[in-house]
Amino acid sequence: MKGMKMKVKYIVLAILLAVQYSCSEWMELLPPGGLIREEFWKTKEDVNAVLMGAYESFASMDGTLFQFGEMRADMLTDDINLGGTQRNIMEGNIYPENGMSNWSGFYRIINYTNEVIKNAPLVQEIDDTYTDYQLKSVMSEAYFLRSLAYFYLVRIFKDVPLVLEPTESDDSEVYFPKTDGDMVLDSMILDLEQNRQFAPTEYNTLEEYRGRATKAAYDALIADIALWKFDYEKVIKHVEYIEANEEYEIMPNDLWFDIFYPGNSLEGIFEFQFDMANGQQNSVYGMTQRLSYSYDPSQKALQMFAPEYGAAELIRGQNSSIAKYGEDDFIVWKYVGREPDGISVRTGIEQTSANWIVYRLADVLLMKAEALSQLERYTEALNILNEIRERADVPPLTLPNSKIAFEDAIMEERALELAFEGKRWFDLLRMGRRNNFARKADLIEVIIQNVPSTQKRILATKLTNPLGWYMPIQESELEHNPALVQNPYYKF
């Protein structure tokens, strides 16, 4: 009996011990709510969702893209409500503490695309329904967004860290030094050319066709980067691919404003989509609408568009690109209006729904014209230029066969056609950089326009250093990353 009792005791003890030992997975406690990496990257839907996250985040930078494309150029002027951060940039007082020098938005998108590029092939190994075609096409979209992000970065900051792997864990390398901007772009061109073949050519909806990367969007981006790098043959080749695509047409002149409202026109190649009904709101409406008092058309813009300042623009002029509200009160109309009448404003859910147009046909055609003229194919270039002018209902130009004449004419035409679309500053930079900074002075002339008169001379001298055309790396980023070196222009 006593032995029996002992046995029972030992068995109880053994069970007690066993219960405690038997839990090998016991430590794997997953959070009760929310998605974690361990549960993610299982199906193609996961891959798509992150890709869409990258699009959405990129789209939400429309205000940034607008400002970087226009702030330092000559088409905008500041109004009373504009914050000191932006005003300082417009007046040439740029310091590393300036909030606009924060590049985190671009790198957030780069990280998202890096996640897709790394994980999509791994998902395909798990998800049997994931076809090669779907995989390649999703990855091509990720490559497109990444290249676009780097292209903006290089144009804004010149040399930037080249991060091509996702930051997944605290083991990931995060202290990247700068890579030369040209090398960054070479790497992007290579990615784009390799993946162009996989880029989608069709989508189910119009919004997706204009709002996601397509083969035409690829061509537009390659052409744009090639133009920045002055590789004119490549520009022409890729613009011709787009021209050959019957999906894209120049909008007729009476429908020119349809490019902006309702958007997704036949001319649109790649537009970040906004639809307030889905909660997607743009920022440019808030920056340009009448009561924002942030950015107004500059004197130069008024001379280009307002009849009272001598402008002859009919289609693209007052009530289309800009609108007049009372005495001397002009606003940018492209993102605010719903008719080219300068009166009908966007209301309700349409208010902040204007797309941010990254590429449209007129833009790439003018890129081609620029490339052709630089290759001294003046007739072809002039034809394109006059095609755009004809659509705008303005008389054709006749130009002497000179690169400079054509460059000036094309720059002017781009300013008219693409006003306030975030293109002008980059066009000016391209001009300033061309032929070993041959026309540097013209760019400087533009930059110092907004500067208080007392500082114009000093700044003009300082800006003969082309590094001053780029933004500084933000102070806090330098503090957090010892591998970075500040743009020497900003080292005082």
Add this chain to the structure above:
Amino acid sequence: MKNIRKTIILLLLAFFSFLRGYAQEETIITGRIVDKADKTTIIGANIIEYDSEDRVVSGTTSDVNGNFVYEMVDPSNTVKVSVIGYATQTIEVDPSKPIVVELSSDDIAIGEVTITAEARTSNRLTNVAERDDASSTVKIDLVEMQDAGITSAADALQGRVSGLDIISASGDPGAGSQLVIRGLGSMSGSSPLIVIDGIPQMKVSSAQLDLSSANQEDISELVNIALQDIKSIEVLKDAASTSIYGSRGADGVLLIETHKGRMGAVQFDYTFKSSVNIQPDQIPMLNGDEYIMLQLEEWHNSQGVFDIPPEIAYDRDFDDFYNYSANTDWIGAITQTGFTQDHFFNISGGGEKTRYYTSFSYVDEGGTTINTSSKRFSTRLNLDYFLSRKLFFSIQFNYNRNAREGNVTPWGRSNVRSIAYRKAPNMSIWEYDHEGKPTGEYFSPINSYQGSGASYYNPVALAELGYDNSLSNSLQNTFILRYTINDLLTFNETVTYQYNGSKSEAYIPYNALGVDWLDMDVNQAEEGNNISSSIKTESTLSINNPFKNEDHSISGTIGWLTEQQYSEWLNIQSNKLPSVDLQDPAITGQIRYIGSGLGERRDLSGLANVNYKFKDRYLFNANFRADANSAFGINHRWVTFYGVKFGWRFASEAFLDSWDWLGNESRFIVNFGKAGRQPSDTYARFATYESTGTGVYITNPAIVPTSIQLSNMMAESVYSYDIGGELYLFNDRIYMQGQFYDKVTHDLLFTGYAIPSSSGFGSLRYLNAGKLRNTGWDFMADGTVINKRDFRLAFNFNISHNVNMFTELPNNFVTERDVSVGNGQYPKRVIEGEAIGSFFGFRYLGVWPSDEDVKAYDEEGNILVDSEGVPVPLSYLGTYNFKGGDAIYKDLNYDGVIDLNDVEYIGDSNPDYIGGFGSNLRYKNFDFSFSFHYRLGFDIVNGVAISTEGMGDRNNQSKAVLNRWRVQGQDEEGMLPRAYLNHPCNNLGSDRYVERGDFIRLNNIKLGYRFKKEFCDKLGIRNATLAMSARKLMTFTSYTGQDPEVGVAGGDPFWMGVDNARTPPSKIVTFTLSVGF
């Protein structure tokens, strides 16, 4: 040797006298118990008194030298001596001489096995006798401290333990204290682990939950078992000892032991305490007239000619004339005298099979701010049951209920006391109409002279009408099973369940704040629920000494521990409730916030330790523990901890035999070890993915990564080296212990650590990096000067010194924060090699007597001139030129501009020396004791003075500003700068507000009387005592603020000690009556 015995006897007497009453004519038997065969002494034998019916009455055990002393309840009873392995023997009762009891060995073991519990530490994990553990520990016996007006264990320990810094968080009832052992050693908050009867107490772990306010109260909640239940508290300071608690041990451990049932007849004890809590004198503030004068001067100095605002214009036609013509003492109006009642009742006793101890405690504590109070009920049951010789089980049950009433602080605004300091004294508490008749309403205008009514609310109205109450319930149930397998092996299984539930309710009625009906803060109600629970198991196998040879002794334990914690919370906030009578946020208001969360964490630990002793002189302990925690990163799932300790009882060496004055227990110890500290966030290690802001692009779902996986997140590790010793001198009349230590925290857990944004993220949620070092020494001494039966006088003293510094900062750590300067702002910096809590600021040099005196000087003391020889005006940031009456700041770089470059080190919040001292006098039936607590060598930023002496805004100011600059040329010793509304720089963060915080405080003073036995007998009771005591009665300090006991914030590397008008600890006078029967 004889004197040691005597001391022990007296100590035991002192102990027993509490339980049993101090009898004039007692029968005390003394003696020694030895083995009959070899005459060696027997430790831990039971000496049990039986009555005529052979029932156990009471008993004692023999000490380490085999000696015992026992006071018989009834001299006619019999006394038996028993111990395992020997035959029980009845002894002859003869109080006149020491009895030598010789026991003969017997194969039949006897049931009394309680001695093991007595001889071992209360720590089941180590299986070593206390005297053989080479640790730096201090054990405080709480039995003798019960009569003082102490309400929590933290109070009892304050100033008593060397190396333990305790700061009362606030004088509000039920508020906790901060405990820091041997300096701040963490970036994520340091607080010691509390272990009650071997059970580590649960810390509320955050699962993305925002319980920032709960942290400070954690400790008080945990130690909120009734103070009278606590028998002793042992403080483990060195990592070698705390390593047995693994990733919880880094901040030191408090081992709390509660009373257990003892063999003997049933006893009842009742204690009643009544206390008066008095708020220390407030900082004298301006009255209404002085305030109006000051305001007029501020306006005049800043504006020149101005329109006098009607509130300060003495305009009888002004509608609110009577409301702005008061002389209100706002602080006085919210301050009250608090009363505390404390009832405690316990029953204890036991026989051979069962022992029990059960207690009930009720404390009703009134705060010194109106409408603050705390009502605590707790009960405890410790039940031990000896099923058989081999099988023992014990049940411990503890329940606490704490209902706390407090003043509500509107979200994003200041608390009642802080507003009371600032509120204009010419405003009245109650509203008057334009004829000066009271309306019966509180005066809470939507906009007052000072600003919006919501920001400058009426503190009396808010304290009276609003509330922030909480109710918490906690429960702990422990089951312990011990099975003695054989002489060598004992198996222990402990299962503990802990539950904490708390509910908070807050309400702000519209008429307490001055807001209109559209304001967000109208009739705002908030309710929060928070539940946490944990289940722990502890399985250990103890190995007992196998050696028969006395030279060697070895023991050890191996164990396996598991723990699961679960917590969840819910919070709901509503506003615009339709009526002030509806105070439930669930009623049709406007929901402002609803949130909930839950979290779980699991721990696994394996441990082993071994203790070896040679010739009872050379001690060696080693322990090892490996912890896995579900919160640790995947690369560091298991973290190991260890401790190695050496001890040498040198006084027992033969060559020191001639030193009679040196006690044999004196020893020297060296140890080193590693302990850890867990990250608090359970799920931080996971890379998370979340929907983007809109959740879609076009109409496709959009999800993005939002945090980085922390594969390398692990516990912080504390490595400490200790060298020290204990000395027993002059027949144990003097006891000293001291240690030198060097404690380095590696892999500090930084939260929100910024990384380059080119990674796509702004920060890592946690990063283990950097090193923080604490070095110093602890010393404590106890001495018994007079030791007679009727007259005993003893002293105690302790002191410790700690130096804290960052020895290594993480890569790319930004060492500056808040680099802007401005009124009341101190730029913050962290410097490698400097302590946490250093202040930086300007040097304040007084007041410019007149405009002509304001000059900038160069290094040689010449007036600073520009290139054209024109004197450079001394300016602030180049934008404001100083004038007469402005503050003088030292222009460190002699450039004529006061700016960030003139900021230098001006102080440090860490005390150089902390400690306490006290004395205990017993004469016949009276006893008298006092204890002091001191903290020396630290600075405080007097935040109250910044806001009450700045004279740059519309806040009320202290009487100190009456001595201010008023006219050109005025130059008086110690005068303050001029009053000037919105002055840009008269109140900069400077050493003007940095004060020495040094204080010595009379923490406790007590006079007690124990009724004579005859008197008790007459009443038919066992004993009765009366005591009067006072707590925090006097403070000696040069600090001009209200209280120099300013808290520490271990979680912030940029922390500095600022005194911000919290309720200072009150003075408490207590009357105590206790009766035993």
